[in-house]
Amino acid sequence: MNALELTLIRIGFLAVLWLFVIAAIGVVRTDLFGPAAARRKRARVPRPQPVTAPVSKSRPTRSRGPNQLLVTAGSLAGTSLGLTDQQITIGRANDATLVLSDDYASTRHARLFPQDGQWLVEDLGSTNGTYLDRQKVTRPTPVPVGVPIRIGKTVLELRR
């Protein structure tokens, strides 16, 4: 065995080891963003509008208004929802937009909905009530950005 062969084996093995690492990172990437083919397809084809979605005339202006709902405390802390022009229902029911696993929340606890460019919170007759900041919500109330909404142990906020 000469020195050249030795070097080739040595460097070749390291290269294969790194190839494995790179392939593994590729798998992680696919996991995060979906397969490459689907990624290209998504980029080309604009997203079709949902047929059943009601086309709201008073679409909230995205540049000014909030664009996400963030859970800041509770078992879902860290979860965020993108705001569209559809209402968000919150509760323990399986068909709620945000399903809470919180003993202090009701099945259909509250809803958030857009109206005239702002978001309103409405309590849906919950047992333990919905609080906007420290105030109990008794009728649909506008929610400013960054003000906490408390539902049981869960705290939500609108973020821009």
Add this chain to the structure above:
Amino acid sequence: MSADPFADRPVPMPRGRRSTELAMLVFALAVVLLAYCAASLGLSGKLPSGPLLYIVVFAVLMLAAHLAVRRYAPHADPLMLPLAALLNGLGIVMIYRLQESGRNGNPGNQVAGLLTSATQTQLLWTGVGIVALVAVLVLISELRVLQRYTYTMGALGLVLLAIPALLPSSHSTVNGAKVWIIFGGFSIEPGEFARLALAVFFAGYLVAKRDVLALAGRRVLGIDLPRARDLGPVLIAWAATLLILIFETDIGTAALFFGMFIAMLYIATQRVSWLLIGVLLFLFGTWVTANLFHHVMERFTVWLHPFAGSNPTGIAYQPVQALEGLAFGGLFGTGLGHGQPYYTPLVQSDFIFSAFGEELGLVGVMAMLLVFGLLVQRGLRAALAVNDPFAKLLIGGLSFVLALQVFVIVGGISGLIPLTGVTTPFLSQGGSSLVASWILVGLLVRASDTARKPAPQPIQDEGMTQVVRAA
């Protein structure tokens, strides 16, 4: 998870990715085979003839594990098994290489304590580890069921930890560390399993108590201080680790336990104050023991002054040999079979990473650390995605402790932190560590399967609502 640019688009999330797993597993096995051939060529200049059987047996074991995952955890993360298999395989190759040095006309000294059957034994333990992995997958259909055994596991963990301290030295001490149970020719290191049991206990305990730990207390200088009585469990954990330190002279294990508990407290409460309290307590405990016990102080001396005076031939002989091995390896290493790792005492267990550093160089070692990092990342990812708070804590804590263990031993070998004897997961010779590591992989696979399982199709309200799974 927030800030996902595709949050409102239907991302085709690949779920059952068993064929990806198989492909990556075959890749890993190919790397191991290549390493084995390279090591054999480097040692004797010949391709391996008979002992190629080792790799065949290893491949069969790993494929069996893959089939078990396919059957019992079809939605699991596709990377966990291949990453673990690669590390385990490289460990076997290195043990084979060390076993062969000085034997059968190969260059070098015989590594003390390595029998000619070392590779077979390690392979046998790999088999036991795979059986344990399959058992975990079959018996634990959801991690949640472990929560029922919170206090049983806590008691089991403490008993396992305490046994070596209570046994006479002849049945518990190897190389000055009183962490073994030895009967006949058979020895196990119960601390490796105690770690898993105590992780289950911590997770169960913290899920029950985390609200109290997080919410009660005062705020001083921008740090949320917990109430004095809530400090109790932390102080108990601290005291227990100190007792391990004192009775078993095992700093590494103590650091792992304490680190795991603090990390899980932090995950459960999201309070930085626990990290500060933990670090301060650990530093204080180390300072006290260093001043009380000579053998702890000695570790600091070796760390700070490895080359001073007679240290290189005396108390620092082992770490200095390892450092010289790393230096000898340089950037690209000497090539498998061409280095002299046999000069480092105990190179097959605690110091196996220095053997890799010498023969694969910085480039190879970095790739291996990345493999560890990816395994930890997949674990943390599963912890983030899983819904059940108990599983979240358990998996988060176990992933963290895997990272901490690698940091403690690799940091110790490379001189970054004082050297403490812990095994390198998957790589070191030794059955307990290997089996415990495979059980850990089993738990991670189970958690990721639960996390990635498609939710049952909910009844949709004609597009007015969308169901969002808690991410």
